[in-house]
Amino acid sequence: MITRSASLLKSLRQEAVALFRDAVAAANPEHAVAAALVERSATFEAVSRIILVAFGKAACPMARAAMPFVRGKLVTAIALTNHENVEPVDGVEVIAGGHPIPDQGSIAGAAAIERAVSRAQDGDLVLVLVSGGGSALLCAPPSGIELADKIALNEALIRSGADISEINAVRPIFSRLKGGQMARLAGKAKVLSLILSDVPGDNIATIASGPTARPRSSARRAREVLDKYGLWQNLPAALKCRLEQMNAMTDTPTDFDNVENIVIGSNAISLRAVVGKAETKFGSVVRASDWLEGDVLNAAAELHRIARAAAERNGPVAVVCGGETTVKVTGNGKGGRNQELALRFALLNELRPIDRPWVFLSGGTDGLDGPTNAAGGIVDAGSLDWMRQLGHDPVGSLENNDSYHALASSGDLLITGATGTNVADIQIMLMS
Structure with missing residues (x-):
């Protein structure tokens, strides 16, 4: 032996x-961000103001790497990360949230990011830095859904054996920011999203549930996943109501020509x-x-x-x-x-x-x-x-x-x- x-x-x-x-x-996030931004110096020169938001386990180092490129025109910088990865970043408001289960910090951080992005104007740049864990951290439940409902859904999905693509097909239905909604919130501002991928095929609609990606999820697909893993029956009533409402709605196509999503690191x-x-x-x-x-x-x-x-x-x-x-x-x-x-x-x-x-x-x-x-x-x-x-x-x-x-x-x-x-x-x- x-x-x-x-x-x-x-x-x-x-x-x-x-x-x-x-x-x-x-997968060093600082090196990847710096390399991507060096190639886009013309983008920063062409905009009036810059709003920086980072979320995920690498939010702090990604934000730190971006600061030298944005300082002259920066109006707001927010980084939302998990408690274990919190560190100070000069000029950035750092907020700690829960992962893999969201907490009140996740709610507060998502709300701060939502407010910042919603202030973007035509001629501005919203620089979005996305990393693994971003979906659980960016917790912005729609009206009528409580944090406890989101936690129950998250725990059920994680314990069910569903893969990350299936989980992230469900999450956007119960969020104000996922599934392309953050990009919509930016209005006519330019959106540049630099992404560390933790999903198969580096599908930007799946990474962190695709807050700046063209929406690909649907209420019908979410229901299929919930049924597949036997989760629908025990789903909180507020979540069932939300899913049924979304299923009855007709989505309005959105022009994403102002959005650029770039995968800068991956498995x-x-x-x-x-x-x-x-x-x-x-x-x-x-x-x-x-x-x-x-x-x-x-x-x-x-x-x-x-x-x-x-x-x-x-x-x-x-x-x-x-x-x-x-x-x-x-x-x-x-x-x-x-x-x-x-x-x-x-x-x-x-x-x-x-x-x-x-x-x-x-x-x-x-x-x-x-x-x-x-x-x-x-x-x-x-x-x-x-x-x-x-x-x-x-x-x-x-x-x-x-x-x-x-x-x-x-x-x-x-x-x-x-x-x-x-x-x-x-x-x-x-x-x-």
């Missing part, structure tokens, strides 16, 4: 963490950075998937199948992919999709072992996996033995959605702290 003390295994674990940090660095960009670095140290690099999605159980099985096939190659091998899986929560334990994916991978390998030293890492690029302080997990062939020796049953832990405590017992939590960015998840499997 491979032990945790083996120097080779220790080296593989260090390499995996280093590659994960490379993925996070490739694909970070994954390319990982592949490039891995190729310098590993003889073979296998790209397992362009976007890993679906139920975490199926995703773990697919990754283990690919890893076993890759293990037949000669020399050191790296298997990498990125995306965002889903977990249907039925227990009352603590964990997140990346921690559960890592634990499931270890259990699958116990049934069909890879006969060479290996490590598997799954982590969220934001540094926060589910409602925990871990980015994810990093396991090896000895992880399950460590858990059991310390009194944790990994199978029982998964049944209770308690991957966090199982991985903590074996020293297999991936702890990075909040990274200030978010381009979904990265998976790295290394074999010597």
Whole structure:
């Protein structure tokens, strides 16, 4: 049996963490914003005033990077981010909100952004900086809907196993800003939206529920998602009423010619950075998937199948992919999709072992996996033995959605702290 003390295994674990940090660095929000704005200096010269609004987990560094470009004409600057990523930014009002569950700070921050954008005039520029987590943070419920209703909807969607595209098909129906409504609020002002993507295909209508994107959601599509996951029956009455009202309304087409949406960072960009670095140290690099999605159980099985096939190659091998899986929560334990994916991978390998030293890492690029302080997990062939020796049953832990405590017992939590960015998840499997 491979032990945790083996120097080779220790080296593989260090390499995996280093590659994960490379993925996070490739999504550096300050560098991405500055690079995009340097190319658009003519835009700033042509406008009368600038309104800056940033929301998401990278709101503070994105706003900081933009300030040197806007200061001369800036009238308002607001950044709304999650509590873990709050930091002072000179000249910017920073507001903390809840993520993944919105709170009163989310309400206050969204209202401040709404007021700022609504003051835009013809000849102005509204600079919008969007990053992962923006949808939960930008909480602006329509009249008649309370924060408790939004929280109930958000929790139900997250626990249902719906993917991010499905979740963000529902959210705009219950918002004053999502689904292109922020762009509409800006009137005739020019809107420039710089976006860090955390969704498959970098669909701007899905990222943060598309506040500056041409609307693609509908009440009918939202109802389909709610029915698919059995959520309609228990939906708060105010939300049912809102959905029925929206379904009866005819949407008025809006001209979005004044809006420019640019994706400046994404999971694909970070994954390319990982592949490039891995190729310098590993003889073979296998790209397992362009976007890993679906139920975490199926995703773990697919990754283990690919890893076993890759293990037949000669020399050191790296298997990498990125995306965002889903977990249907039925227990009352603590964990997140990346921690559960890592634990499931270890259990699958116990049934069909890879006969060479290996490590598997799954982590969220934001540094926060589910409602925990871990980015994810990093396991090896000895992880399950460590858990059991310390009194944790990994199978029982998964049944209770308690991957966090199982991985903590074996020293297999991936702890990075909040990274200030978010381009979904990265998976790295290394074999010597």
